[in-house]
Amino acid sequence: MDLGLQGKNAIVTASSKGIGKACAETLAREGCNVMLCSRNSINLIPVADEFIRNYGTNIQWFECDLKKADHIEALVKETFRVFGSIDIVVNNCGGPPSNFILNYKEDDWDNAYREILLSVVRITNLVIDSMRENNFGRIINITSVTVKQPIQRLVLSNVFRNAIVGFAKTLANEVAPFNITVNNVAPGYTLTKRVYDLAVEQSRLTGKSHEEILHSFTQDIPMKRLGKPEEVGDLVAFLASVRASYITGQTIVIDGGYVKSLI
Numbered sequence: 126m127d128l129g130l131q132g133k134n135a136i137v138t139a140s141s142k143g144i145g146k147a148c149a150e151t152l153a154r155e156g157c158n159v160m161l162c163s164r165n166s167i168n169l170i171p172v173a174d175e176f177i178r179n180y181g182t183n184i185q186w187f188e189c190d191l192k193k194a195d196h197i198e199a200l201v202k203e204t205f206r207v208f209g210s211i212d213i214v215v216n217n218c219g220g221p222p223s224n225f226i227l228n229y230k231e232d233d234w235d236n237a238y239r240e241i242l243l244s245v246v247r248i249t250n251l252v253i254d255s256m257r258e259n260n261f262g263r264i265i266n267i268t269s270v271t272v273k274q275p276i277q278r279l280v281l282s283n284v285f286r287n288a289i290v291g292f293a294k295t296l297a298n299e300v301a302p303f304n305i306t307v308n309n310v311a312p313g314y315t316l317t318k319r320v321y322d323l324a325v326e327q328s329r330l331t332g333k334s335h336e337e338i339l340h341s342f343t344q345d346i347p348m349k350r351l352g353k354p355e356e357v358g359d360l361v362a363f364l365a366s367v368r369a370s371y372i373t374g375q376t377i378v379i380d381g382g383y384v385k386s387l388i
């Protein structure tokens with residue numbers, strides 16, 4: 126299937142590692158020009174070099190802390206400057222810390238609100254007029270299975286990712302007449318550095334090996350394995366494509382069957 130992504134311009138946020146990197150890589154492989162971003166150029170430069178070597182499209186990077194409005198403004202401005210237009214936005218971010226509810230300080234709530242929810246609102250506000258003028262756009266938000274089934278000790282995800290779902294559905298209806306689609310991708314346990322580090326931390330606390338901990342994560346997953354970041358990348362590339370032109374306002378779970386609900 127030709128996804129029709131050749132020559133499209135994309136921003137993928139939080140894309141130096143993990144799921145964000147995999148989404149950026151799939152888009153680059155399919156012929157997109159991609160703006161990468163994360164807080165630190167040391168992590169971005171090798172990723173950009175690798176994609177340029179492997180895929181030959183226009184790959185750019187920009188240092189951006191998604192918690193900060195002026196960073197996001199600068200990121201979007203630079204993307205318009207280098208690409209001329211923005212067709213696709215993949216809104217990804219760093220994962221919030223895990224804890225019991227009463228242990229979070231107000232700053233934790235504020236940071237999670239700004240990084241998880243407000244960054245999506247801010248980027249959308251900066252790109253949507255141009256997408257309307259071009260009569261084309263794809264906005265894809267990386268959320269989590271927590272939008273279907275809350276996970277204990279991840280209340281910041283349980284709360285703010287659901288807010289994204291409300292935002293995305295409302296936005297999807299507003300911009301549908303302009304051929305702009307807005308969808309959410311909700312990954313389950315996916316083997317990235319974040320999940321690996323989580324296993325190492327739990328290994329330290331429990332005395333079990335990190336392999337045992339990673340194995341224990343798979344026990345509630347009917348497929349009995351963790352997801353691969355590139356599997357999320359493939360779904361995102363399809364939603365970004367011209368082939369997904371009639372899918373909007375949806376949340377698509379990619380979790381090996383982990384979520385227990387019917388819909």
Ligand code: NAD
Binds near residue numbers: 162269313
């Ligand atoms: P990861 O830690 O492997 O990568 C996170 C990326 O975000 C890195 O590139 C990092 O540099 C960047 N980042 C972190 N804070 C940032 C900030 N303030 N500004 C800009 N960039 C920032 O994480 P991952 O596992 O790929 O997860 C990505 C997202 O998907 C997270 O929000 C996570 O909660 C969510 N998620 C992950 C899983 C999973 O199992 N891996 C499952 C569901 C949801």
